[in-house]
Amino acid sequence: MSIKDIHESVLQGSVSVTERVRQALVAIKENKHLNAFTQIYAEEALQQAESLDQKITGKQKVGKLAGIIFAIKDNINIKNHRTTCASKILNNFVAPFDATVIERLKAQDAIFIGKTNMDEFAMGSSSENSFYGPVKNPVDSERVAGGSSGGSAVAVAIGACDAALGSETGGSIRQPASFTGLLGLKPTYGRVSRYGLVAYASSLDQIGPFAKTPEDLAYILQVIAGLDPKDSTSADEPVPDYPALIDKPIKGMKIGLPQEYFAEGLDPEIKQSVLSLADQLKAAGAEVQTVSLPMTKYAIAAYYIIATAEASSNLARYDGVRYGYRAAHAEDLNEMYQNTRSEGFGEEVKRRILLGTYVLSAGYYDAYYKKAMQVRRLIQNEMMDALKEFDALITPTTPTTAFKLGEKIEDPLTMYLMDIYTVTANLAGICALNVPAGQHSNGLPFGLQIMSGAFKEEILFRLARQIMQLK
Amino acid sequence: MEYEAVIGLEVHTQLLTETKIFCGCSTKFGAEPNSQTCPVCLGMPGTLPVLNKKVVEYAVLLGLATHSQIRRNNRFARKNYFYPDLPKGYQISQFEEPICENGYVEIETDNGKKRIGLIRIHMEEDAGKSVHNEDYVGENETLIDLNRCGTPLLEIVSEPDLRSPAEAVAYLSKLRQLVRYLGISDGNMEEGSFRCDANISVRPKGQREFGTRTELKNMNSFSHVQKALEFEIERQINLLKNGQKVEQETLLWDVQKNEARPMRGKEESHDYRYFPEPDLVPVSIDMPWFEAIRSTLPELPDEKSARFKEQYELPDYDIAILTESRDMADYFEQVAEYFKNYKMISNWVLGEVSRVLNETKISIRDFPVSAQRLSELLTAIEKKIISTSAAKKVFDYLLKNDHTVDQAIDKLGLKQISDSSAIETFVEQIIRENPSEVEAYRNGKTKVIGFLVGQVMRVSKGKANPQVVNRLLRKKLEE
Numbered sequence: 001m002s003i004k005d006i007h008e009s010v011l012q013g014s015v016s017v018t019e020r021v022r023q024a025l026v027a028i029k030e031n032k033h034l035n036a037f038t039q040i041y042a043e044e045a046l047q048q049a050e051s052l053d054q055k056i057t058g059k060q061k062v063g064k065l066a067g068i069i070f071a072i073k074d075n076i077n078i079k080n081h082r083t084t085c086a087s088k089i090l091n092n093f094v095a096p097f098d099a100t101v102i103e104r105l106k107a108q109d110a111i112f113i114g115k116t117n118m119d120e121f122a123m124g125s126s127s128e129n130s131f132y133g134p135v136k137n138p139v140d141s142e143r144v145a146g147g148s149s150g151g152s153a154v155a156v157a158i159g160a161c162d163a164a165l166g167s168e169t170g171g172s173i174r175q176p177a178s179f180t181g182l183l184g185l186k187p188t189y190g191r192v193s194r195y196g197l198v199a200y201a202s203s204l205d206q207i208g209p210f211a212k213t214p215e216d217l218a219y220i221l222q223v224i225a226g227l228d229p230k231d232s233t234s235a236d237e238p239v240p241d242y243p244a245l246i247d248k249p250i251k252g253m254k255i256g257l258p259q260e261y262f263a264e265g266l267d268p269e270i271k272q273s274v275l276s277l278a279d280q281l282k283a284a285g286a287e288v289q290t291v292s293l294p295m296t297k298y299a300i301a302a303y304y305i306i307a308t309a310e311a312s313s314n315l316a317r318y319d320g321v322r323y324g325y326r327a328a329h330a331e332d333l334n335e336m337y338q339n340t341r342s343e344g345f346g347e348e349v350k351r352r353i354l355l356g357t358y359v360l361s362a363g364y365y366d367a368y369y370k371k372a373m374q375v376r377r378l379i380q381n382e383m384m385d386a387l388k389e390f391d392a393l394i395t396p397t398t399p400t401t402a403f404k405l406g407e408k409i410e411d412p413l414t415m416y417l418m419d420i421y422t423v424t425a426n427l428a429g430i431c432a433l434n435v436p437a438g439q440h441s442n443g444l445p446f447g448l449q450i451m452s453g454a455f456k457e458e459i460l461f462r463l464a465r466q467i468m469q470l471k
Numbered sequence: 472m473e474y475e476a477v478i479g480l481e482v483h484t485q486l487l488t489e490t491k492i493f494c495g496c497s498t499k500f501g502a503e504p505n506s507q508t509c510p511v512c513l514g515m516p517g518t519l520p521v522l523n524k525k526v527v528e529y530a531v532l533l534g535l536a537t538h539s540q541i542r543r544n545n546r547f548a549r550k551n552y553f554y555p556d557l558p559k560g561y562q563i564s565q566f567e568e569p570i571c572e573n574g575y576v577e578i579e580t581d582n583g584k585k586r587i588g589l590i591r592i593h594m595e596e597d598a599g600k601s602v603h604n605e606d607y608v609g610e611n612e613t614l615i616d617l618n619r620c621g622t623p624l625l626e627i628v629s630e631p632d633l634r635s636p637a638e639a640v641a642y643l644s645k646l647r648q649l650v651r652y653l654g655i656s657d658g659n660m661e662e663g664s665f666r667c668d669a670n671i672s673v674r675p676k677g678q679r680e681f682g683t684r685t686e687l688k689n690m691n692s693f694s695h696v697q698k699a700l701e702f703e704i705e706r707q708i709n710l711l712k713n714g715q716k717v718e719q720e721t722l723l724w725d726v727q728k729n730e731a732r733p734m735r736g737k738e739e740s741h742d743y744r745y746f747p748e749p750d751l752v753p754v755s756i757d758m759p760w761f762e763a764i765r766s767t768l769p770e771l772p773d774e775k776s777a778r779f780k781e782q783y784e785l786p787d788y789d790i791a792i793l794t795e796s797r798d799m800a801d802y803f804e805q806v807a808e809y810f811k812n813y814k815m816i817s818n819w820v821l822g823e824v825s826r827v828l829n830e831t832k833i834s835i836r837d838f839p840v841s842a843q844r845l846s847e848l849l850t851a852i853e854k855k856i857i858s859t860s861a862a863k864k865v866f867d868y869l870l871k872n873d874h875t876v877d878q879a880i881d882k883l884g885l886k887q888i889s890d891s892s893a894i895e896t897f898v899e900q901i902i903r904e905n906p907s908e909v910e911a912y913r914n915g916k917t918k919v920i921g922f923l924v925g926q927v928m929r930v931s932k933g934k935a936n937p938q939v940v941n942r943l944l945r946k947k948l949e950e
Binding site for chain 2: 093097203231360
């Protein structure tokens, strides 16, 4: 059932909101071992559900998300609730304000069932780098759920919520969506306000939804998108009626298959499925051609320089002075900083802060950060050119299906390569989504990525819908 | 060997915007610690800065007033360092692309006018305050007040064009006058809204290369700047004379001991890791906006003094004081609208008015005798309704009473007596009472007339018209 259908049946009284929340809480309880949540707001959600049920019975006006249950990644602020970023350093931090996306969801009567587990400060591709332990894949609990928004993906997959919000910096929504068989959207940079999202890499971060259908993504994006005076980087672009546009036929749409995304390292079954789906789109009336994006090979390097540089600065505020964890013992101020940050941050976060500090240092700035920004510009240009020619690009989302817990955690470089197909969209600031593409012979799901130009989310939804119908 | 000093100044001036540079908090000075803060200026997780456009406008105004080139596309940068009063762990500033470059300020020196070049003016946020030395702070304690955090600043960096402490002070005064004229800063050094660091070196006169420089901080008034620079120049010259070298270091001015001492080493060598601020989009100043800002540019000190010279034909000394502040100049000009003896106005403003301002420490804006009332008072003197000495009494009365000049004269009974018959009575009385002076006058010592006029004025309680007194006295004495 789509979110819209759920909302309507709740309005008609065929199902109560309270009953839906109870079912969600049961799903959470049954799947506790997957470690998808950092916080569960059972009582509050039930109270809110009861009050909504009363309103509905009393024929009072309710928002367009009344009856819909959300899980929220634990790096997005909900006022008076903890925002931990799955880090020891923020374990006790209570957010003093709502993120803009939360305000917008609240205004439509969405219910928040809890906060989801993630890689600490969204740094990771497996949701193993968490102070609260790793998130596990619902299909095979020996395997990762992907990351960094792994908890949000699992929450939707197990029925703990109807949809979830995650955040992306280099693929943190699309990759776990691919590993758990869901849809996940990374909106265009500036489409959704970042106010209230704890920053990892400000020029790349973007909040986006996980859901089970493209219609649901469209429905949610409609609510959360749009200019926010509190975020200067949010775009003053009109928000189209995404749900109304999703049925438009794809006939005549021009689709590019970038050859660099089908090269060495890609699982042959995934490759086969993605290409076969492309063929089917062609049969359905789209024009499909291969295209070359040679700058792709520099994307991972540029991404890890820019993202870590920004992170090293964004995470400087966690110093133990005003909030969050403070080391118990320190002789002086510098030792307080050192002990707090050494004890409060996990290994991967420390690795990235060090890397980012290094690339911004005097004498290295030009060789690393500046060069990476130039490469980013070239990648953007190449992407813009390709998206002038094509309405969309289709690629695999990940080179493999979900890997085993612990398999890559000791090998950061291999882990970083899990983002190889996704980081380009973040660097270019365009929109992209993951749509389930099939089931591997190993039993695990995998996804197909669609990328389109800035503020062309509508094209992603239409193609995703077509692909869902083809399968 | 003769040495000369080479000085460049870095000035930070707090802007008089209602709200902070990146959030809506008030910038008022002196509020309860940490009461003017919000999640944004506290650097809470998830917050983002939003630029206060007024800051750009104020920067453009100062750029125009200092003949600077103004950048159309502005970017901010992050300056990264750890300090407890810097909640984000970085300061949002400008780095490679400051809003103003290549300007200058003209100062008066003993050798005439001199242009002091400005390398740059850029926008940034202020940090909070670490409080150690107050009675309410414990021994091993540091308290943090973040009210100031996010207050907008302009940093103004001069070329090393200054050659003496006197030039440095003249430059600072001129810069402060400019920011006050523009109404963008109150320029208060003691309260810290106008702060100055100096880069200073010495070299043998005639040598082109600069010597090794030191940086001097913590000078909280014009006189500290003067003293600190004098101290440091002497110190450096003595080192060189003794064949020693100047170390490149940062020194703090110690007000109590009147000496500059080195700052601890680790606080000096910072790598600030500047990079473009990704949370703010570039600010472009388009022509309509630029023109709108330019149209608010007031008449500046140099233009104003030129006009005062032309329009009011006053001495340079008078003009310098009258145009020191916009408010003072405005007061003068408001009086001048009603009263046309400009030198007389100037004498009063520089005399009585300034005396009261100094004594009471009030600003001319709040001066109890309005410009129009002062013009009425001066008119009364000119029309000989009251004498100058009586006018001073009226003036003192008007400081405390909201009365018209006529009411005050009546109240004080100071109306001048010009009626000959009334004055004649006083004159006769004085002649009677001072036979020896009368004798002396008649013997040719005509100077005693001054004494006799004074006596008449005294018995008339200052009300007699002195010219009539003079005429009648001479007439009687020569009878």
